[in-house]
Amino acid sequence: MEDLKLQNPNGDSNYNIGKSVPRVDGVMKATGEVKYLPDIEMQGMLYGKILRSKEPHAIIKEIDISQATKLPGVRAVITGKNISTRKYSFIPNLADKEILCIDKVRFIGDEIAAVAADTNEIAENAIRLITVSYESLPAVFDPIEAMDSDRVLVHEGKKTNVAATFTKSFGDIEKGFSESDYIFEDVFETARQSHCCMETRGCIAKYDLSGKVTIWMPTQLQHRSRKQISDATGISTGNIRIINTPIGGAFGSKVVMDTKVPIAIELSKLTNRPIKFTNTREDEFTSSRARYSFKIKLKTGVNKDGRIIAKKAEVIADNGAYCDEGTAVLSFGCAFYTVLYDAKYTSFKSSLVYTNKQPCTAFRGFGNPQMHYAFEAHLDKIAFELGIDPMEIRMINKNKNGNAIASNALITNCTFEQCIQQAAEISDFHNKRISYKEFNKNSSAIKKGIGMAAMLHTGFTTRFFGFNATDTYIKLSENGIISVISPIIELGQGGLTAVTQIVAEGIGADVKDIRIINNDSDIIPYDLGVYGSRHTFICGNAALDAAIKLKEQLLDTASQMLNCQRKDINLKNGYVVYRNNPNAQCLSIEEICDYQAFSCGRLFSAVGKYVDELAPEGAKPENYSINIPTYSFGCQVVEVEVNEKTGNIKVLKVYAVIDSGRTLNPCLAEGQMEGAIVQGLGLALKEELIINNGKVANPSFTDYKVLHAEDVPEIEVKFIESYCDEGPYGIKGIGESGLVPTAGAIANAVFNASGLLMKELPITSEKILRAMGKI
């Protein structure tokens, strides 16, 4: 594994790969010059506001907009009667949402009416002047209750509140249990986690009289958003142009279309003005959708020696009032649950259940952090009961190269074992378990603990859509500037920098000469978007393909100019060099371009592509075992102190070992890991959107606890360098992996410290005291 392929496809050594190149958008961000959506204004722009339901479940009897319409400065007021009534959803066959509610509201925050006005203040005042008469209906907030009873139907046309199910079984699970020496069962629950992007979400839409609409907004899925907007409004995708504005945080929140977009389009149509919507922070908490909360029932059969024979999960996910990414989130959680630890029989059954609450959406890791928390905590309990060390039980059941026994999923370049070993080594896991046990004997209130959780995640998305491909165009200018037209989306992860490094390496160019054009849906190649740790992998591959083609063109011309053999020269850091004297720069890319432009009159360009050939097959239900193109591996160890008087948990240190292929940019990769781990600490210990009778009770940073700098413990990240044959220069995606095992490792550290198996996230001090019987 150490003999990393330190050669690029042309057989030359790498200059830009594995280097902490500073992010290419860094200066614009450090100076405050970059314009996010809230910073953009347009001539004649009007401001939009939405009237949202105050009832969790009610019939709309009447909406009176007459007073609002009369307010000076109000330019348009719309209700469900003035807008497309077609239902839509991210997954079209689950379409269940109207842009503006017509007859019925289904959660507190459901969109009822909208206003466009000269100022934000006038728009807010106009909203207050709209009156709605409701006929309240009984509501349902608990997914278990909603699933078991049809007393309240969130969608009256459906026979049940179960919006969808997702089930996969590999082998006869009951037979597996009968072959096991012991059976263990536990139920775990996870909470709704809010994305808390620092930029509040918004959009600007401008409809023009030629029938085209342009939308400026931050999005993770530029072309899929266009499709969703088309589905909701009936405007053809050919008439929808999306300009992606710089993204002030996403984490999955901008995968699915924002309902404000079709509303803004309609208001623009009516006023012929650009319409701007921006969420308040309270809107972000109450209406912009959070991580799906799971109730996870686990049943696991093991042998005396610790070998897992059969593992079964039954999951109920709280959908909220409308479908969004739920089935994808469950499928994703299942993909890893059924493969993690190589059991002979695995089974995953899940239901997505409607409730009268704000809908949920994608969040970094999809359903995998939820499933990992539950199984990793459950596994430590099993190990404890069997008297086996936590590391040992993971080693006994570790994933290996080759096909997983139950699902037949193919695992390659597997470093699961090394990840666990390294995590134990850098954290001094075994010695600390012994020394903390001694410490705890002599300590009355403070108990120390150390826990681990291993991880299996995707290294490159899923084959969910049945296609997984993209292009990249590169063109050179007469001045040697390299323009890369790529669908790469920058949401803070460093995608622009990654593609820049890959193109620089592929051509042999200088990073500073590369410009990326990535924000206009009319210009960039079609792509599914940035989610599932896929973008650097896929956009990097397509960019590398184009770069290699372009390099050939440059060297052909250079060999004419130098009157030499093409095979004797190469490009390095923007210059042609002779292979036998690579340090002497004899011709710059700029000089080649200048020659080409003013001798031929036309310049160099290339189209690169990446096609995941197995995607059409991998999307078929019967081929579920190849749904994940490649896996990444990891293990985290956490040390905690539990104060048994106050219930307070103090995290002392997080050790994270990760193998996501070769590391393209160590500084950016560490940043992805650290940021994800801190979100994982939040998920584990603090973050929960509390909903009482359908109303969000903590819609502010004062009441919803995001970790601040003083809350964050020391974090040590260690990369295991491997080489993914399918990735550009051997890389895999790293965006999500960091938070997948964190909550499980925390739960296990708490278990080790206090003997309490904490089955509900977040693990608050109150829950600790309750588990100890103190309150």
Place this chain on the structure above:
Amino acid sequence: MKHNISIRVNSNEYLVEADSNRTLLDVLREDLKFTGVKDGCKAGECGACSVILNGEIVNSCLVLAIEADGADILTIEGLANGDELHPIQKAFVEEGAIQCGFCTPGMIMSAKNLLDKTNNHPTSEEVREAIRGNYCRCTGYKKIEKAIFTAANMLEDNQNGRS
């Protein structure tokens, strides 16, 4: 009621007319177009709108515009010297302290205030305390803390005539 307010922002004088309920954040962003000052919550919770007012770090969303009459304000836009980045900005770029960038201006202003107050010799506790009121959802804060120390060293070297 409207008030005439005179403020000095990044060494330039401005005269603005503002209603009594408007905040310094509103005036900086909407009237004077200093959009590097970010609006993250309008409640003093997130720190994205941090600016330095008469030498003290403030959440500009919690300061009424009329309270800032006559004040000297430094925003992120006033930090670089022409196209020469301020050492804190340089350190943030080089150390990977920036991801989505939305918290960055406020974070850098808090760092600037800290380094001014500690004469470029902050302790780790002081660094964490200084940025306690600035939320960052991307980085996990570690690289921000590192960048502040790197900047402190750069500023110290500059003061001592080394570069």
